[in-house]
Amino acid sequence: MAAGKAFAGVPVELSSEKVSQGSVLFVRVFDKTAKSVKIKETTYPLFESKDGVSKGVLIGVPVRWNSGERYSVEVDEKTTGKAVEVEEKSRKLEILTIEKSKLVSNEETAKQGKVLLAAISSLKIEKLWNGNFLKPVEGMITTEYGTRRTVNGNKGGVHRGVDIGAEEGTAVKAANNGIIAISRKHILTGNTIVLNHGAGLVSVYYHMSELTAKENQKIKKGEVIGKVGSTGVSTGAHLHWGIWIFGVDVDPFELIKKEIDF
Numbered sequence: 001m002a003a004g005k006a007f008a009g010v011p012v013e014l015s016s017e018k019v020s021q022g023s024v025l026f027v028r029v030f031d032k033t034a035k036s037v038k039i040k041e042t043t044y045p046l047f048e049s050k051d052g053v054s055k056g057v058l059i060g061v062p063v064r065w066n067s068g069e070r071y072s073v074e075v076d077e078k079t080t081g082k083a084v085e086v087e088e089k090s091r092k093l094e095i096l097t098i099e100k101s102k103l104v105s106n107e108e109t110a111k112q113g114k115v116l117l118a119a120i121s122s123l124k125i126e127k128l129w130n131g132n133f134l135k136p137v138e139g140m141i142t143t144e145y146g147t148r149r150t151v152n153g154n155k156g157g158v159h160r161g162v163d164i165g166a167e168e169g170t171a172v173k174a175a176n177n178g179i180i181a182i183s184r185k186h187i188l189t190g191n192t193i194v195l196n197h198g199a200g201l202v203s204v205y206y207h208m209s210e211l212t213a214k215e216n217q218k219i220k221k222g223e224v225i226g227k228v229g230s231t232g233v234s235t236g237a238h239l240h241w242g243i244w245i246f247g248v249d250v251d252p253f254e255l256i257k258k259e260i261d262f
């Protein structure tokens, strides 16, 4: 009986039932007619899967999902019987000193930040990324994702990406296929690229010495898009690499280590 089946819940598979802020949750729904997944008042679109029998979406776990809480996973507003539990995540602390001349006013930062955020939140429906992401430049991680910072003794924000130390001029590769949404100089993030991978994912590359890809250009995974530098507010040559999913920052290494494709 159809009604009975619906009551039993839509067949759904979660990559994990335990999540934490910055982690990536993969939801697969075994119903090709399903359109969306809803968790804690946010609705995420579902995308066609390569297997032809399911649909999927990657979701970044935001700060507003409270640790210790359980949120049910709905498909097209229907119950699935599945839920995710949010666990506390510990954060490292880093103390930074930046020359006064290199600091920029909040006003300037806010203005240019808006341009970046618009690109980061932009939603391209078509899925352009394929397979796992790659680390855009070889080098040591100098600041991990999620590190709390103080700048010149003042409370700074949380580091929403990873810093990879590398020599000035080292080639920076695209972490996956996509279209360049932004390729321009920003007062805070220096020479900046925002690469749109589709299906809600974008990757960002900051502080480069040179930009070699243009806005609206189609890019393949591994293609060179710029060179490592120290432009903007930066204390030495490095690449700041970040990944955002539907406007929520996540730990980029989650997309390298985990099985994420669908």
Ligand SMILES: [Zn+2]
Binding pocket: 143, 159, 161, 162, 163, 239, 240, 241
């Ligand atoms: Zn950084």
